[in-house]
Amino acid sequence: MQNKINGVIFDFNGVIINDSWLHETSWLEVFRELVPNKNHSIDSIKKLIHGRTNKDIFESIYNKDISTEEIERLSEFKEQKYRLLFKENLKQVQLDKHTIYLFEYLKNNDVPFTIATASGLSNLKFFFEILSLSNWFDLDKIAYDDGTILGKPEPDIYIKAAKNISTNIENCLVIEDAVSGIKAAHSAGASYIVGFGVSYPHDVLIKHGANIAIQSFSTFPYNKLNEK
Structure with missing residues (x-):
């Protein structure tokens, strides 16, 4: 039996905004610059990046531990590419x-x-400014990559997000577009998981723990929020 839902947690990229392709493109540029002797493709990038922290990704590129200072430098290198692409494609990534x-x-x-x-x-500050997210979200309550938390598919970030809104993850509905995120929410013990978007086939999202899968918020299960 599922617990009563008294909190909702959104993944961001690929859920709130349709920007997964911008991340994939910017990461592809980074991989090609940092590891030019390998054949990189969007498909190979997808398998490596979604739900993972920048630290995890860069350490997989170099196959070694990297200092905090170097991770910060490399992350900014990547995020500058992403933010430039975002601004160039702003009309395609607005909130619907x-x-x-x-x-x-x-x-x-x-x-x-x-x-x-x-x-x-x-990036969060960039999103808040360019998408006016402060109309709905409190920046201080968002769980993000602060360099101390394990990335998805580990459950930590969802547990932290639930705590930030003063509830338990067992009473939260989670919305995720990636397999790693679905696994993270399921492992954390989320009450209900909505697979979202087109990044993965919907049957794959359900196989890994989503209760349902939807293509857009036009078919969001509002009834789950009203169950006693």
Whole structure:
């Protein structure tokens, strides 16, 4: 039996905004510059990056531990590429009306909600400014890659996100677009998991722990928020 839902946690990239392709493109550029002697492709990048922290990704590139200072430098190198692509494609990554409706519904019905993301603070601040996220979200309550938390598929970031909105993950509905994120939410013990978008086939998301899978928030299961 599922617990009553009294909190909602969103993944960010690929869920709130359709920008996974921008991350994949910017990471592909990074891989080609840092490891030019290998054949890299979008498909190989997808298998390496989604849900993982920058530290995990860069250490997989170099196959060794990397200092915090070097991770910060490399991360900014990558994120500058991403932010430039984001601005160049701004019209394609705006919040859609169904996403905004869901935010407003949660806000007006006093349902606590936040974000759990592998993005770092510099990107979060960029998103808050360019997408006006402060209309709905409190930056201080978002669980993000601060260099201390394990990346997905480890459950830590979802447990932290639930704590940030003063609830338990067992009472949260999670929305995720990637297999690593689905695994993280399932492992954390989320009450209900919504697989989202088109990054993965929906049957794959359900196989790894999603309760349902939807392509857009136009078919979000609002009924789950009203169950007693």
